[in-house]
Amino acid sequence: MITNYLIASPHKEWADALSVQLSNLGLSYDRAFNGKEAQALLHKNNYSITLLDLELKNHSSLEILRYIKLSKLKTVVMFYVPYAGILNEYGMTLGILKRLGIMEVLLPTMTPLAIIKKLRHWSDPNVWRHIPFDPLKREEKEKSLSDDEFTKVNIQEALELGIAAFDHYLRLAPDKYVRVVHQGEPFPVSTIQNYINAGVEYLYFYTSDRLEYINLMNELVRKMIDASPHSDDLIIKSLKSVADKYINEAYTEGIKPSLIEEGKSFCNNVYSLITKDKDLHKKLHDMEYMIPDLFSHSFLVSFYSILISKQIKWVGKKTLESIAIGGLLHDIGLMELPEELRKDSPHHLDNDQKIEWEKHPLLGAKVLQGSPFVNEQVRQIVYQHHEYIDGSGYPNSLTALKIYPLAKIVAVGDGYVNKMTELKVSPRETFKAFLLDRTNILKYEPNHLRALAQSLI
Amino acid sequence: MKQNLLIIDDEDLILHNLKYLLKKHALTVFTANNGKAGLNILQKNQIHCVICDIFMPDLTGVQIIKEVRAMGNMVPFVFFTAHGNHDLMLEAAKYGAFEFINKPYFESLEEIIINGLREGFERSSTSNILTKENEYQEILDMFLAALKDTNVR
Ligand SMILES: [Fe+2]
Ligand SMILES: [Fe+2]
Numbered sequence: 001m002i003t004n005y006l007i008a009s010p011h012k013e014w015a016d017a018l019s020v021q022l023s024n025l026g027l028s029y030d031r032a033f034n035g036k037e038a039q040a041l042l043h044k045n046n047y048s049i050t051l052l053d054l055e056l057k058n059h060s061s062l063e064i065l066r067y068i069k070l071s072k073l074k075t076v077v078m079f080y081v082p083y084a085g086i087l088n089e090y091g092m093t094l095g096i097l098k099r100l101g102i103m104e105v106l107l108p109t110m111t112p113l114a115i116i117k118k119l120r121h122w123s124d125p126n127v128w129r130h131i132p133f134d135p136l137k138r139e140e141k142e143k144s145l146s147d148d149e150f151t152k153v154n155i156q157e158a159l160e161l162g163i164a165a166f167d168h169y170l171r172l173a174p175d176k177y178v179r180v181v182h183q184g185e186p187f188p189v190s191t192i193q194n195y196i197n198a199g200v201e202y203l204y205f206y207t208s209d210r211l212e213y214i215n216l217m218n219e220l221v222r223k224m225i226d227a228s229p230h231s232d233d234l235i236i237k238s239l240k241s242v243a244d245k246y247i248n249e250a251y252t253e254g255i256k257p258s259l260i261e262e263g264k265s266f267c268n269n270v271y272s273l274i275t276k277d278k279d280l281h282k283k284l285h286d287m288e289y290m291i292p293d294l295f296s297h298s299f300l301v302s303f304y305s306i307l308i309s310k311q312i313k314w315v316g317k318k319t320l321e322s323i324a325i326g327g328l329l330h331d332i333g334l335m336e337l338p339e340e341l342r343k344d345s346p347h348h349l350d351n352d353q354k355i356e357w358e359k360h361p362l363l364g365a366k367v368l369q370g371s372p373f374v375n376e377q378v379r380q381i382v383y384q385h386h387e388y389i390d391g392s393g394y395p396n397s398l399t400a401l402k403i404y405p406l407a408k409i410v411a412v413g414d415g416y417v418n419k420m421t422e423l424k425v426s427p428r429e430t431f432k433a434f435l436l437d438r439t440n441i442l443k444y445e446p447n448h449l450r451a452l453a454q455s456l457i
Numbered sequence: 458m459k460q461n462l463l464i465i466d467d468e469d470l471i472l473h474n475l476k477y478l479l480k481k482h483a484l485t486v487f488t489a490n491n492g493k494a495g496l497n498i499l500q501k502n503q504i505h506c507v508i509c510d511i512f513m514p515d516l517t518g519v520q521i522i523k524e525v526r527a528m529g530n531m532v533p534f535v536f537f538t539a540h541g542n543h544d545l546m547l548e549a550a551k552y553g554a555f556e557f558i559n560k561p562y563f564e565s566l567e568e569i570i571i572n573g574l575r576e577g578f579e580r581s582s583t584s585n586i587l588t589k590e591n592e593y594q595e596i597l598d599m600f601l602a603a604l605k606d607t608n609v610r
Contacts, residue, residue: 314572318565362547369543376538376546376557383550401531401580402553428604435597446592453596457603 005029005119006045006075008038008064009053011082014108021112027119035059039067046074049119051106053080054090062090065100069165070249072157076122078104098184101163145169145177151257152202155195159187166209170200177204207257243267246299253426255307259455263306267299270324277373283335284328290342294331297344297417302327304452305413311451312409319406325374326381326410333364333382345418358394361386380404385411388443400445412448415440431456459484460505460574465495465521466537467513475508475566482571492516496524499532505577506555506570510537511545519545522552531580533573 005022009015010033022029030045032038035056042050042064050068052061059067065077079102087093097105104118150169158168163186169177180195180203181187243264252260275281288295305327309315315323334342337356341349346357365383368374384407387393389400393411403411419437420430431453434440440449462483464475472488480486487502489495492515498504507525511518522534533555538546546557555576556569 314568314575316565316568319568365543365547375559376536377559379543380546380550380554380557383547396551398551398553402551404550404554405556431600432597435593435600441589441593446589446596449593450596450599453600453603457600 004048006032006038006041006047006050008032008035008051008056008061009080010034010055010057011053011080014080014082015053018112018115021116025116027116035061035064038064042068042071042073042075048076049078049122050075051078051080051119053082054086055082062100065102069101070244076103078102078106078118078122080106082108099165101165101184103163144175147175149206150177150204151207152204155192155200155203158203159189159192159196163187166205168203168205170195171202171204183209241265241268242271243299243303246296247303251300251420251427252303254428255456259307259310262310263303266306266320266324267302267328270302270321270328274325274328274371274373277371280329280368280371280373283332283367287332287335290339291334294334294342294344297421298328298331300417300420301330301410301413303413304417305410307455308409308412308448308451311454312447319377322375322377322381323406323409326378326385326406327413329364329368329374329378330382330385330410330414331360331364332367333360333362336360336363336367344421358386362395377406381407381410383407385414387411389445390442392443408445409448412444412452415444416452428456460578461485461487461502462506462508462570462574463487463489463495463498463502463504464508465489465492465513465518466508466510467491467515468510471510479567479570482567483574492521495521499525499530500528503581504532505581506533506535506573508535508537508558508570508573511542511549512539517545519548519552522549522554526552533576533580535569535573 004027007015007018007029008031012033015031019029019031030041030047032041035058038050038052038056039059041047050064052064054061056064061079067073068075068077079097081087094105103122106115106118150171152171153168158164164181164183166183167179168181168187170180171177180191241264247264247267271284275284284295287298302324305323306320309320309323331344334344334357337360341353341357343349343357346354349357361383365379368379368382381404383395384398384404387396387398387403387407388411389403389408391397391399393403416430416434419434420427423430423433425433435449435453460483462479462485464472464479464486465488466472466475467490469490472490476486476488485502487498487504489498492513495507495509496516499507509518509521516524518534518536525532525534531553534549534553535556535558536546536549536554537560538557539560546554555573558566558569
């Protein structure tokens with residue numbers, strides 16, 4: 001039998017009462033008592049409805065909501081608000097919850113049966129058709145808006161989101177759009193299916209709407225984290241692409257969505273390319289499970305190296321691919337070191353350990369010698385990613401003209417990502433701090449820093 | 458503005474084909490089928506980019522780049538490499554390799570050579586007006602100004 005509902009709540013009595021009624025009616029459900037359990041269950045199973053208690057801890061309800069949205073899980077989300085004041089405490093209103101795509105807000109005054117009625121309503125696969133909502137009839141006429149302000153999204157993917165987090169438009173002609181779904185409302189399945197049948201491939205949204213949405217989400221999550229004492233991160237294997245999983249929105253905030261998508265898809269492509277090599281696949285797999293931080297670091301370095309390269313005129317397509325792969329593999333040599341040395345930076349290592357740690361560029365280049373999917377460009381990026389133009393790097397203390405140009409780009413990506421991880425601030429704030437650090441003036445090419453700046457604004 | 462290219466490879470057929478393929482990008486394409494001849498050309502001419510096979514019977518690419526750097530010449534070197542030359546490549550890197558082309562895949566050859574010639578030209582002409590400090594300040598100013606704009610919007 002398909003499990004339909006997920007009840008994620010630390011309020012045992014309330015959840016028990018609901019569970020009893022569900023069992024009586026022969027309906028199946030899963031229970032989670034904290035956010036981590038909820039996320040693990042969501043990863044494993046498909047739920048038609050997820051019921052999130054606003055007081056969920058250890059992954060807050062908003063973090064779970066964000067996980068659901070970013071993973072594009074097809075589940076209707078309802079929030080349980082255990083007492084009225086809690087909304088205020090978290091700086092939220094019912095309006096905000098609606099904007100986040102919450103279909104129902106459940107209050108403690110509702111009886112289990114009343115709640116089940118709502119659950120049944122939303123888990124009916126035909127419920128979308130019953131919604132008295134025909135955007136085209138209700139909708140305004142076409143508008144003249146500028147193409148520059150829109151970002152397109154695959155229509156099929158949009159449909160799978162269930163609920164529109166912001167307004168979506170259909171593009172009729174250059175600079176001509178008509179709105180087909182409003183923020184907070186479900187995508188009208190049959191209407192959109194008609195568009196798809198008619199050959200429409202994309203829907204459009206205001207680029208600024210999405211940023212606003214992401215910012216709102218990030219801000220709320222931050223507030224909630226501040227308000228609740230523990231919230232550890234848990235790496236959950238999700239159904240999403242590996243880049244989506246490891247390059248989360250906190251690391252890309254403020255960057256143009258089109259650049260983000262392009263960078264991520266590039267990462268995904270080269271990842272699937274190099275993992276055709278069985279040995280390399282095993283090494284990366286070990287890295288992902290044994291040192292997830294390093295794995296995520298590798299994706300971020302690849303992502304930012306791509307962004308930088310995109311702004312540099314002389315980088316062609318093949319070169320870009322080598323840079324992306326080089327970024328992914330730059331620290332692969334760390335996997336050849338004893339476990340305690342497998343860290344993305346040598347802070348907190350003693351001198352002897354540091355000497356060992358600094359062997360990882362050479363070890364990495366050696367490891368890659370056997371791979372038919374890795375060319376000399378990639379090996380040299382790995383070998384030289386800790387060389388700096390002032391000659392302060394290793395293993396060969398090369399100076400500006402001698403360092404392999406592609407390795408210099410990945411070195412900037414590496415240095416920048418390390419700064420971001422260290423400071424835990426937004427990409428832009430990180431860049432400011434990065435540039436104000438005078439040692440970076442000596443270590444990196446100004447052109448590369450300029451390219452990084454350009455991709456962040 | 459075209460620059461001078463030198464190709465060093467022990468296979469005459471490769472020399473011939475590459476010269477034919479690349480002549481439109483360079484003022485003159487010099488060729489040498491061994492390291493000694495190559496070094497000779499480098500001493501007598503202003504060369505802006507060198508394409509060099511890494512593995513040759515007389516001098517290896519590593520020995521050639523080592524000599525050239527000893528002459529105080531920072532001309533960009535593009536190495537032809539093949540499977541099995543890995544340790545030579547790591548050695549060559551110590552003297553400053555500009556690019557690597559994996560034999561027999563010459564797909565991005567032209568793009569790389571155009572970049573190499575441009576880089577070689579920049580290295581031979583000293584026209585760096587901005588000091589590095591100024592350049593950083595300029596980048597920072599540009600970045601902060603752009604952020605202000607987006608925040609206002
Ligand atoms: Fe490293
Ligand atoms: Fe790194």
